[in-house]
Amino acid sequence: MKVIKTKPEMQAVSEKIKKDGKSIGLVPTMGYLHDGHVSLIKRSKKDCDYTVLTVFVNPTQFGPDEDFNKYPRDFNRDSKIAENEGVDYIFNPDTGEMYSENHSTYVNVEKLDKIMCGKFRPLHFKGVCTIVLKLFNIINPDAVFFGEKDAQQLAIIKRMVRDLDFDIEIVPCPIVREPDGLAMSSRNMYLSAQERQAALVISKSLELAKQMFFCGERNAEVIRKLITDKITSEPLAHINYISVVDSSTLKPVNEIVAPVLIAVAIYIGKTRLIDNILFNEVSK
Amino acid sequence: MKVIKTKPEMQAVSEKIKKDGKSIGLVPTMGYLHDGHVSLIKRSKKDCDYTVLTVFVNPTQFGPDEDFNKYPRDFNRDSKIAENEGVDYIFNPDTGEMYSENHSTYVNVEKLDKIMCGKFRPLHFKGVCTIVLKLFNIINPDAVFFGEKDAQQLAIIKRMVRDLDFDIEIVPCPIVREPDGLAMSSRNMYLSAQERQAALVISKSLELAKQMFFCGERNAEVIRKLITDKITSEPLAHINYISVVDSSTLKPVNEIVAPVLIAVAIYIGKTRLIDNILFNEVSK
Numbered sequence: 405m406k407v408i409k410t411k412p413e414m415q416a417v418s419e420k421i422k423k424d425g426k427s428i429g430l431v432p433t434m435g436y437l438h439d440g441h442v443s444l445i446k447r448s449k450k451d452c453d454y455t456v457l458t459v460f461v462n463p464t465q466f467g468p469d470e471d472f473n474k475y476p477r478d479f480n481r482d483s484k485i486a487e488n489e490g491v492d493y494i495f496n497p498d499t500g501e502m503y504s505e506n507h508s509t510y511v512n513v514e515k516l517d518k519i520m521c522g523k524f525r526p527l528h529f530k531g532v533c534t535i536v537l538k539l540f541n542i543i544n545p546d547a548v549f550f551g552e553k554d555a556q557q558l559a560i561i562k563r564m565v566r567d568l569d570f571d572i573e574i575v576p577c578p579i580v581r582e583p584d585g586l587a588m589s590s591r592n593m594y595l596s597a598q599e600r601q602a603a604l605v606i607s608k609s610l611e612l613a614k615q616m617f618f619c620g621e622r623n624a625e626v627i628r629k630l631i632t633d634k635i636t637s638e639p640l641a642h643i644n645y646i647s648v649v650d651s652s653t654l655k656p657v658n659e660i661v662a663p664v665l666i667a668v669a670i671y672i673g674k675t676r677l678i679d680n681i682l683f684n685e686v687s688k
Numbered sequence: 689m690k691v692i693k694t695k696p697e698m699q700a701v702s703e704k705i706k707k708d709g710k711s712i713g714l715v716p717t718m719g720y721l722h723d724g725h726v727s728l729i730k731r732s733k734k735d736c737d738y739t740v741l742t743v744f745v746n747p748t749q750f751g752p753d754e755d756f757n758k759y760p761r762d763f764n765r766d767s768k769i770a771e772n773e774g775v776d777y778i779f780n781p782d783t784g785e786m787y788s789e790n791h792s793t794y795v796n797v798e799k800l801d802k803i804m805c806g807k808f809r810p811l812h813f814k815g816v817c818t819i820v821l822k823l824f825n826i827i828n829p830d831a832v833f834f835g836e837k838d839a840q841q842l843a844i845i846k847r848m849v850r851d852l853d854f855d856i857e858i859v860p861c862p863i864v865r866e867p868d869g870l871a872m873s874s875r876n877m878y879l880s881a882q883e884r885q886a887a888l889v890i891s892k893s894l895e896l897a898k899q900m901f902f903c904g905e906r907n908a909e910v911i912r913k914l915i916t917d918k919i920t921s922e923p924l925a926h927i928n929y930i931s932v933v934d935s936s937t938l939k940p941v942n943e944i945v946a947p948v949l950i951a952v953a954i955y956i957g958k959t960r961l962i963d964n965i966l967f968n969e970v971s972k
Contacts, residue, residue: 411853506937508799509817509851514792533793534852541853567793568818569695569825653790 405487407494411502411542414495418456418544426453430545432536435459436476437485440580440588444549445489447577456543457486458495460502464510465531476593495543502538510534513560513567516654520556520647520667521678529560536561540570547573551580553587555667555680559654579679581607587679594675602640603672609634610681613666617683622660624648635670644669644676651682689771691778695786695826698779702740702828710737714829716820719743720760721769724864724872728833729773731861740777740827741770747783748794749815760877779827786822794818797844797851800938804840804931804951805962813844820845824854831857835864837871839951839964843938863963865891871963878959886924887956893918894965897950901967906944908932919954928953928960935966 408414421428429452431444448455459482466472479496486494510530516522517529540548550558562574580588585607586600595603609631616627628646635641649656651665660683667680692698705712713736715728732739743766750756763780770778794814800806801813824832834842846858864872869891870884879887893915900911912930919925933940935949944967951964
């Protein structure tokens with residue numbers, strides 16, 4: 405495994421791979437790898453000849469009051485996990501390498517960026533789209549692997565790829581959960597022991613929704629209310645949003661006809677966590 | 689020469705050329721070709737193995753009160769000129785092929801898009817960047833040829849290519865003028881005979897500025913005043929803006945130290961024309 409720090413070096417590596425007729429899988433992360441990230445790497449290894457992992461903590465997707473500075477970083481640990489998993493290249497530029505001093509070009513998926521997480525993180529998806537597009541151009545991947553935990557990000561990146569005519573496959577990978585149900589996230593490390601316990605209410609509330617759906621409930625408001633009541637029963641949990649939306653347009657739905665996404669953002673203490681459940685198939 | 693109407697067909701052609709190890713030159717225009725466009729084609733033919741011309745009139749770069757509907761179009765004429773010049777492919781999709789119905793992704797070079805022409809055409813450069821990026825992804829060019837007449841567009845596209853890490857050379861080509869000095873533009877066809885005569889004041893005012901510069905004048909305000917007086921002497925001409933700016937940052941300068949761009953937008957009757965002069969070398 406090779407660590408690459410500069411754009412020209414990364415571009416040269418990608419060019420050589422493509423010239424040899426081989427495929428590149430890109431796993432874009434912000435590092436502090438967990439089993440969710442590992443599942444993306446495994447899928448890329450399965451689908452592509454070469455796997456490039458990025459662990460760049462992208463400043464443009466954090467708001468001024470958000471956790472850019474305290475976001476967990478541990479390159480040595482990430483590097484060992486990546487090597488273990490057979491990653492071929494880690495692209496790990498510093499911020500000055502990635503963004504020119506007077507960087508001023510941004511990519512944005514309008515409307516989709518203003519709802520759900522975008523309502524509370526107004527410039528977040530603009531930062532995400534911009535860095536992802538830059539990585540596309542530097543790494544020239546055939547396929548890019550994203551976790552379904554970031555459901556809105558996935559919908560936005562898919563839209564961007566379609567709208568801007570990128571010839572790249574976006575591969576959604578299932579949410580990976582801790583044994584007790586908590587969706588894996590680098591931000592889980594912010595939780596105290598008590599908060600970690602309280603955070604279980606998130607996946608439990610989605611599990612309840614799933615049970616109701618399989619019992620035949622199709623009214624979005626009824627299911628939304630059920631989740632709200634469950635979350636509210638936990639004193640350490642505070643609802644940021646609970647959305648029941650079409651999974652590709654992200655428009656709210658009244659009746660649950662697949663594919664429907666139920667996505668939530670919940671504060672556990674000061675830590676904001678997201679989770680979701682996708683009803684992909686029509687159930688009878 | 690082959691005319692291509694769909695994105696998949698264009699992508700397949702580009703892919704084949706690249707696989708054969710050949711280079712692609714892209715000449716993006718909105719058609720109604722004049723000798724300015726022809727100079728771009730000639731340069732592309734000189735620099736690249738294959739030349740792709742686009743003549744797509746891009747709706748997203750026109751404001752609601754602008755001339756999208758009456759913008760001149762004549763595909764048969766363009767097609768003959770292109771064939772004569774040895775263009776290999778004309779990419780001529782219709783609007784529905786180019787933009788999905790719920791297209792929502794846009795690319796924007798912030799700040800540079802709000803000054804000069806951007807002040808009067810607030811969404812123009814966002815539309816330009818978006819279509820140009822789409823053409824980059826569909827055609828995969830090695831080099832793209834732009835006229836220096838659209839000086840702000842050129843600065844913005846160069847910035848976009850740098851900021852988003854496109855591995856594409858942007859080649860600026862000199863302004864082509866009518867024998868009497870008027871910069872060639874598809875919009876010149878809007879001018880009446882009388883307006884056509886009046887429009888000469890634009891290039892003449894820039895010529896005067898050039899003379900003063902070569903005589904040693906370095907004060908931007910003095911040169912700006914000279915151009916203003918000259919334009920104002922023509923009753924059919926109305927100043928939209930006269931800017932003396934750094935040619936890459938587009939920031940106004942007080943003293944003219946090369947590279948400096950003097951860019952103007954002037955209404956002749958109802959027709960808005962742009963022109964500019966670039967002081968690229970340090971003169972003594």
